[in-house]
Amino acid sequence: MAGLSAARVLRRAGCYVEVFEQDRIIGGRMATMRLGTASFDTGAQYVTVRSSSFQKYVDELVGSGYATAWAPRGLNGEATPTMQQWFVGTPGMSSILRPLAESVRIHTSRRVHTMKRGDKGWNLWFEDESRAGPFHAVVCAVPAREALLLLGRIEKLADPITRVRMSPCWAVMVRLDSKLLPDKDVYSDMSEVIRWVSRNNAKPGRASKGDQVLIHASPAWSRETEDADPEAVAEDLWAEVSHALGLPPTRPAQMSAYLWKHGLVETSLGETFLFSSEDMVGVTGDWCLGRMAEHAFDSGARLGKVVMDALE
Ligand SMILES: Cc1cc2nc3c(=O)[nH]c(=O)nc-3n(C[C@H](O)[C@H](O)[C@H](O)COP(=O)(O)OP(=O)(O)OC[C@H]3O[C@@H](n4cnc5c(N)ncnc54)[C@H](O)[C@@H]3O)c2cc1C
Incomplete structure (x- = not known):
């Protein structure tokens, strides 16, 4: 930009x-x-x-x-x-x-x-x-x-x-076959681990088959787990979000985690x-x-x- x-x-x-x-x-x-x-x-x-x-x-x-x-x-x-x-x-x-x-x-x-x-x-x-x-x-x-x-x-x-000072931030993409999230489209600062959750397909102009959930981890958690395996990070963050939202146990169709090394300005x-x-x-x-x-x-x-x- x-x-x-x-x-x-x-x-x-x-x-x-x-x-x-x-x-x-x-x-x-x-x-x-x-x-x-x-x-x-x-x-x-x-x-x-x-x-x-x-x-x-x-x-x-x-x-x-x-x-x-x-x-x-x-x-x-x-x-x-x-x-x-x-x-x-x-x-x-x-x-x-x-x-x-x-x-x-x-x-x-x-x-x-x-x-x-x-x-x-x-x-x-x-x-x-x-x-x-x-x-x-x-x-x-x-x-x-x-x-x-x-x-x-x-x-x-x-x-x-x-x-x-800039902090890292893990981003996890979660693709679900069915609509699973409750009515809300965004959740911020849900816990010490989760900074942001959004229903990406709720944004205008996005296709909306099932739910596409985007998760951002908190800077503190991201820093602690910077060297972790991305697959494990995706599993952990999805489990944390499912728990916080009280979702039924669901296996996403696909998940992937990406680390923004210099993500957020502190x-x-x-x-x-x-x-x-x-x-x-x-x-x-x-x-x-x-x-x-x-x-x-x-x-x-x-x-x-x-x-x-x-x-x-
Ligand atoms: C998880 C997350 C959530 C965010 N949420 C929001 C939000 O909701 N609203 C908002 O306004 N902002 C948000 N931001 C911040 C926003 O993304 C940034 O402010 C903006 O994109 C910064 O643009 P930039 O050009 O300064 O830096 P960058 O977007 O980081 O661009 C720097 C570019 O330089 C390239 N580069 C780096 N080193 C080299 C090199 N040696 N040689 C060649 N290329 C190089 C990089 O690949 C990159 O493309 C968020 C950021 C993150 C990470």
């Missing part, structure tokens, strides 16, 4: 931009993953809007059918009262990134291993020892720990980043972004401003503007 948000600002200003993503697909923590015939939002569950710039973007998404409002049902089938309106991507959360990715050159399965600045600009090296560059400027839009690995030598960027940087005009490199991410997708969007857009000004 942060990287593509910066890329769009730079692209619109006429810069030539290339994006390098380590995964096979783009999206990062705004992922939509498949399990058999079903798809699940395994990271961000919805987005909220505070800034006018993100409001404008969400209006654009809603207008083009990439997102819609979601009011999940509470107990007794009523809408859950929330402080702010929730929006979800359609047909999955990753759709929220679609317009940002348009007209940007994106390379997937390209993990940046090393970045170095030479006489002609920045060069990037990848795990297969291939190289890209030189580039006039680099925007580093990765979780804080990764940013430190890449930019550790630039003290004025590295020192503040060490303040940031302590943010408290600044919109970091940028060194001397080195022509900046750092962005949700962890700069807060912990939500909207923070990533705003952080990236603001850094994009500053890089653009520095390039002029």
